[in-house]
Amino acid sequence: MSTNNNPKDVTRRDFLQKSSAAAIGSFFIVPRHVLGKGYRAPSDKLNIAAVGIGGKGFSDISNAWNNGAENIVALCDVDWNLAQKCFDKFPNAKKYKDFRKMFDEMGKDIDAVTISTPDHTHAVVAMAAMSRGKHVYVQKPLTHNINEARKLTEAARKYKLVSQMGNQGASNPGQQQMVEWFKKGVIGTVKEVEVWTNRPIWPQGIPVPTAKAEVPSTLDWDLYVGPAEWVDYSPAYHPFKWHGWWNFGTGALGDMGCHLIDTPFRVLGLGYPTEVECSVGAVFLKDWTPEYIPEGCPPSSRVQIKFPASKMNNSDIKMTWHDGGLRPFHPDLVPANDPLGEPDSSNGAMLIGDKGVMMCATYGKDPKVYLKSGEKLEMPKDAFQTKYTSLPEFGHQVAWTDACKAGFNSKEHKALTSSFDYSGPLTETVIMGNLAIRSYNFRTASADGKSFNFPGRKKLIWDGNNMKITNFDEANQFVTRKYRGEWKLV
Structure with a gap:
């Protein structure tokens, strides 16, 4: 699923549905999720990269992956010893130490990014991702200082991207x-x-x-x-x-x-x-x-x-x-x-x-x-249960990936419990x-x-x-x- 760098609220699902309608009478192959209930086409998966994958970062990307519901395409960490557990879990993902090189080489193949680095690099990684049209999930606190929090909040609105801070208790x-x-x-x-x-x-x-x-x-x-x-x-x-x-x-x-x-x-x-x-x-x-x-x-x-x-x-x-x-x-x-x-x-x-x-x-x-x-x-007992609350960390990461696929103006995005409009302030x-x-x-x-x-x-x-x-x-x-x-x- 590619993200538009001049973001308009068009998801790949929208594109596929419009394309399938336009292809009536041709040999266009309609994705299986359109033809059969319960099928999920590979094109309906996010391509997710992770920056900071030791410790909390490992659970963040693992929960976003959701047992194969999404594709993990790139992993980035400055310490490959701490990163090894994540490398082993996702052996097909490309490995990096520098997130800037990762974006330069794989930018077109990445839809969304989890960011779980130490606090001082949250903002620079997140802004680099958003300026390239990538949805972002950023560990708490959102940033190292107040100015950075204000800038990220404004950027998410400017680029019309789906955002979530990693304070999972919000869900x-x-x-x-x-x-x-x-x-x-x-x-x-x-x-x-x-x-x-x-x-x-x-x-x-x-x-x-x-x-x-x-x-x-x-x-x-x-x-x-x-x-x-x-x-x-x-x-x-x-x-x-x-x-x-x-x-x-x-x-x-x-x-x-x-x-x-x-x-x-x-x-x-x-x-x-x-x-x-x-x-x-x-x-x-x-x-x-x-x-x-x-x-x-x-x-x-x-x-x-x-x-x-x-x-x-x-x-x-x-x-x-x-x-x-x-x-x-x-x-x-x-x-x-x-x-x-x-x-x-x-x-x-x-x-x-x-x-x-x-x-x-x-x-x-x-x-x-x-x-x-x-x-x-x-x-x-069982009050306020949703389809997410039985998932790890109350489905905080999976709600984000669903919103990424639905789009900036979707009800899924508006339902997120810690988008930057809330978590920034x-x-x-x-x-x-x-x-x-x-x-x-x-x-x-x-x-x-x-x-x-x-x-x-x-x-x-x-x-x-x-x-x-x-x-x-x-x-x-x-x-x-x-x-x-x-x-x-x-």
């Missing part, structure tokens, strides 16, 4: 149940939201590595660094530990915010926040003197984000984020022995209304309501918390150099339309980033 029926409860006024008006996670579950708040390390022979480190500022290879960065370094990752907020904040953002119909404030955990490597490590994310943080009233909720909202193993305390309506969110209370989201408290675990699982009447509501909200975190330890020295001020330790006022902190300009350097060398967002 969980539990979220639909929470939306339904709220629409019915079950918990009333919400003024406070609590969200928490046990992340980081990788080393974080540690000094920058200085020991020399040999780059593994299977890894192209220059491609790995990509658009980020150059740093020498260290096992403190790759694999997986990149989450805790601002050069590559977005910390605990970026890792789990698009899963956990998604629930209140969706249920309450939130838009751009108006202000953000934080406090972060300190690191002491010696007595009395805290270490400030601007290159790395802190070991823990609390972030407060405020939103104006929305069409769905007639009140301003204060949302508090906790990470590093910190969590909120039990509201009075929640029994002392009931866990918050997960069974071990490690992750969750809680909406506190004037009639009751609604909460869920990660991905919107196990939604519950505690009412002032003393009644407790739980999700009815959600990501901007999540990453805005990092503006406060990264600004918190910004310091200026006194004239004699004997003391420091910390002007970033204030409430930051946010102009969402213009993507700007209005009362502390130094924070705006984190709205976007400088791209290394010839790398750019195109």
